[in-house]
Amino acid sequence: MLPELNPGTSINSRYQIQRLLGQGGFGRTYLAVDTQRFGDYCVLKEFVPANTAEPVLLKSRELFEREAKILYQLNHPQIPKFLAWLTEKQRIFIVQEYIEGDSYSRLLGDRLSIQKKPFSEAEVIQWLLDLLPVLEYIHQRNIIHRDISPDNVMLSRKLSKPVLIDFGVVKQKFTQILAGDSSNPSHSVAGSVVGKVGYSPPEQIRMGRSYPCSDLYALGVSALVLLTGKMPRLLLDQSFQWQWKSYVKVSDFLTQILEKMLAERPAYRYQSAREVLNLLQSQSSSGGINVTPSHQNVRIHGDPVNKVGLPETKLPKETKESSRKSQKPIQNTEKANELPAENTTSIKPEFVEYCRRELTSFVGPFASFVLEDTLDKNPQITPEQLVEVLVEKIPDQRRGQEFKKRLNLPRH
Template structure:
């Protein structure tokens, strides 16, 4: 299989129209264009760009007189992966996957299976496009489109855990890709954060189809158990796969993104703990993830479309963004937005208090009462809440506090002792003492739901000098019962 060269001036393929230059890092890749990477696994030395043979081992550097490697990426269980360029296609960057026949007896079968799947899936913008597949000097090569960006594991290592809204956004973009391959009877078998690429335009792509398989194919006689321990579904580890197997792996991936915790590699667990990780998640959302993680595949969602339908019952990300960007002429939220973007939570909390006084028409009095709380406009409170959630990655906000309140309400009555328990969880009550305002934590290290505190100040203590205290319970409970997020 070969690829025909394209005229550079008329090059309008998928890569140039949709592939952003983000990390994998193409700026570094372009600086590598002046070198050629030896493809001999025992050598891997760098050579001058115009060299035709490795100056160390003598290995030929060009594949089919057109593809050359410029950077070694990684070694998998059955292959080596390189970044390469196609000199007959304007030095288009590509992915070179090498299956060594001398190491893997079934290398050609493995490579052919992956190539056949990519070819069958066709030119999809969220899946690598197959460019070529051939045998060269006793080694099998697969050439595919290089999808650039950071994988979700890299993003998580840099930024920590993902917020609920971020994860829902990713799922809404990734699930249609899974539905696409499942409808074509392809099971990926290796869904995990490192195989999901997050692009600069915030789209996502699914890569590495090396473990993928057709549900019914000519390769069934050679179908070794595949998948990554900790992510693979129980039935997958026993040699059985279904679309629900990929959905289980997606559930594990979701759990990892939300908690920042790697799944256990030693085996499958049916105890995916949320509360102990101090998460404030929507109950309906946790139910969706719990169903994805069911040990028995029959108890899970049976298609990606079913998961999308379940997610549609939650507030869509597009609606949140629309609310966040809504320009209310009567109230200006720009100052709050700017302070939250700077993570200046202390000033943001004070601005929030002033906004709420304005919404309650209590600026002159400088305090709230129960009547004012009951009359607060929900639409504007949603904007304030979404701004806090958006810029704190779902750590702070009224709805975050309400979810914690609801979880406690299911286990105990929220009398004064229950109120203390709630305050202890959000960090307002510590070592059997109520904190005063100056003792609050205005950083990202504060407990989930710690901020904002201003709304529950029914008996205002005068701005920054006011105290957090048990007397706030009445106002807070009135607010929690009133709001619907």
């Protein structure tokens, strides 16, 4: 197998590898900088064939080029843009837009550890309302995602909406190549299935077949996980029947929708995302259900690197403040007086956002964490003091001074 790429490696004389983000059965994912797009971050997905025989590589490139052309045509704000596909020597890459944010599996983990409860029914309904149009969009173009799970849905900091990542369509073509490689007996058809056990429907796991309703099944499982805080294996009994109602109580309306999405036989499920969307929208407009944006009341703490290796991005300060307001008041007045008031800092939100954008170009996705951590620890900090602290966070002294000049604070 081809070795892992080291940080600083240049691909195609353009994409500079920053770090490894993840590794799986299909290859590796790297965070990279596009040196021809003002240092913008992007994601390089490398698909690593175990067999590097020339016929296999030729077939790989042919199929990847065909699939990359399809994916390149996708243009939806909640789908990372497929920027390019390329080969270098024996390596095959797809270049994608980098989404700054956190996966819903990470958000769920934070919920369970901090608030001791999973997502509410209203939040999950809104989550479905946000994602179903995305599925409708790709299904209309004869594309099936094949790998929907909370790991592959991210809350975009920029959009404050869920973004669908890591399409399995390219993985499917890749495994078809391996499955057809008779010289390698370890690559059987069964081993070429794309998707996650527990999330993927029976027809996908058992036979490698996928339909639009297969994505709806995986979306339904993901909704159950967010509602219950339990992994799929804990929600399935020994006969592989879903047993989730003892963990969470939701409306009969949502229960009926989820049960139909999770039907074992594809013909018994909803056949399109539009069907589910119409039901949810009609009930919402009639006042039967209340929905709230799924990103509200989500508080992120902990290490600046999340469980899957992506740099963590905290939520905007406005979201954090709204979350604090929604909580019960502190009974101890002495402790309450210790909390900073809303307007104790003289820093304007516009300046904070400007600092965030500029700092990102110097330290990358960790900028949001550094900025929020500094503000949390120093609620009375002035703009000048904030800049000085941020300069210290930039390892290169020369670049630190360049950052300071960019902010161009007036002298007093």
